[in-house]
Amino acid sequence: MELDEAKQKFIEAWGKLGSEWGINRTMAQVHALLLITPEALSTEEIMEALSISRGNANMTVRDLIGWGLVEKQLKQGERKEFFYADKDTWNIARQVAKERRKRELDPVIKILDELSKVKGDAKDPAFKTFNKSVTDINKLAKNVDKTLEKMIKADESWFWGSILKIFK
Amino acid sequence: MELDEAKQKFIEAWGKLGSEWGINRTMAQVHALLLITPEALSTEEIMEALSISRGNANMTVRDLIGWGLVEKQLKQGERKEFFYADKDTWNIARQVAKERRKRELDPVIKILDELSKVKGDAKDPAFKTFNKSVTDINKLAKNVDKTLEKMIKADESWFWGSILKIFK
DNA sequence: ATTAACTTTCAATTTATTTTGAAAGTTTCA
DNA sequence: TGAAACTTTCAAAATAAATTGAAAGTTAAT
Structure with a gap:
């Protein structure tokens, strides 16, 4: 080619x-x-x-x-x-992660936090299902958030080294 | 509310x-x-x-x-x-990761692999820059790919446990 | 102060994506 | 078999997003 x-x-x-x-x-x-x-x-x-x-x-x-x-x-x-x-691929990935986190993930987490607080009848299946989905997604989103935060601060080889080591 | x-x-x-x-x-x-x-x-x-x-x-x-x-x-x-x-948030995340990997990441990696093979004059800055960007992005994409693959196979608590442990 | 070089803006247009809804298709059962 | 109950399709319409290009704005040099 x-x-x-x-x-x-x-x-x-x-x-x-x-x-x-x-x-x-x-x-x-x-x-x-x-x-x-x-x-x-x-x-x-x-x-x-x-x-x-x-x-x-x-x-x-x-x-x-x-x-x-x-x-x-x-x-x-x-x-x-x-x-x-900038030609540094790791910088690019970090920068994109940083911006999308700020623009998209953070606002959603804020809403999920609010929705997690909604009170209701613990016997009502509609409430139970709503509450469980919202709190579960909230937890997941927060894990992603933390991981991104660390990634943004991290050095490339250390980051991938650590992640890929886990999976041996 | x-x-x-x-x-x-x-x-x-x-x-x-x-x-x-x-x-x-x-x-x-x-x-x-x-x-x-x-x-x-x-x-x-x-x-x-x-x-x-x-x-x-x-x-x-x-x-x-x-x-x-x-x-x-x-x-x-x-x-x-x-x-x-399906109400299981981890299943949802996995499923989305699986599908997007298959539909979007895999095809790009295939193209990057091809583009990595392109030969050129090692003295030519245009070639050098092209080659470096492509191979770097290819490496990054492959790391993401491997991580997703493991995530798809993993159990939720183990996955986040391992990832978040790295970051103390 | 004028003008040429360059950058920015934005209303109008084009292109792409999503949605509708009615017709065609399918399945089940009396 | 007929027809009601339901699902699927898809051309046309609506909506949303991206793009153009020319005019307005800015800056720097003479």
Whole structure:
């Protein structure tokens, strides 16, 4: 396979995976493009490489910066802004975990905490089932939360070393 | 908070979380409804409870069965089909992990394996960057894959016990 | 202060996804 | 067999999400 073809495939695969996980396809593709590009790219170059509009390229790049996955770079003597993706895979995974935890998991846990407190007739099957499901899911969510928190703080080799060791 | 209000909130929260994770909102809501309902419900009852059409209810319930989260129940002397959700949270988590792994992670790993094999000029920064990103992501994906595999086979208390123990 | 280079915004459009509902299909039983 | 009870399908409609592109905004250099 040629390098150019391989790059296309990578961008496509990353875009598809992103969209299956609630991340806008274009955003995942821009990220993929920056990941496999050694130097920082301008908005112009991103538009060109992925055939997207200026507005889309601008918004997407800003979102990626918001996710902590991309940073702006200024080049000596150039007015234009260039964008560069962190290439450290572990940082990427951590950053994504961190953001999704904050944006999605935490709010749900807050609601589950409230719902766990709802009182009702302990004899009523409707109440019993509700209560059990909610408290069980709450526990699970909290375990996931703790694990993510540790992961966010952890060093890669230590993290996987520990996890994979368990499963010998 | 009243039980009925709490139920509504739960269905809403689960639906929102689902849609943030690439699962159709209605599907997550039907699942939520069945989770907090002690007995199995008919298509009719699901339509009623969530104000959705017959077609939608039918398709959604079938998807949930496909995901292994819901099962059909037949009641003595009734022609209608009833639907019942597995209430075991650990089973649910495992089942979701299993399906998403199969549907989404495995295909990506297959592509990454291919892309890792692409040969190129070791002096070329474009190639070097491509190659490094792809192989790194591939390693990470394989670690996630192994962890999911173990999780799928594991017993809940053992799994979380081991994981959380690592983090003291 | 003017202009050229560049970035941002956002209403309108396009594309993708979800939902509806009525018709067609199937099963059961009198 | 006929018809009622129920399930499935799917084209059309509704809704939601992403994208465009041109105009407005900003910045830096002369």
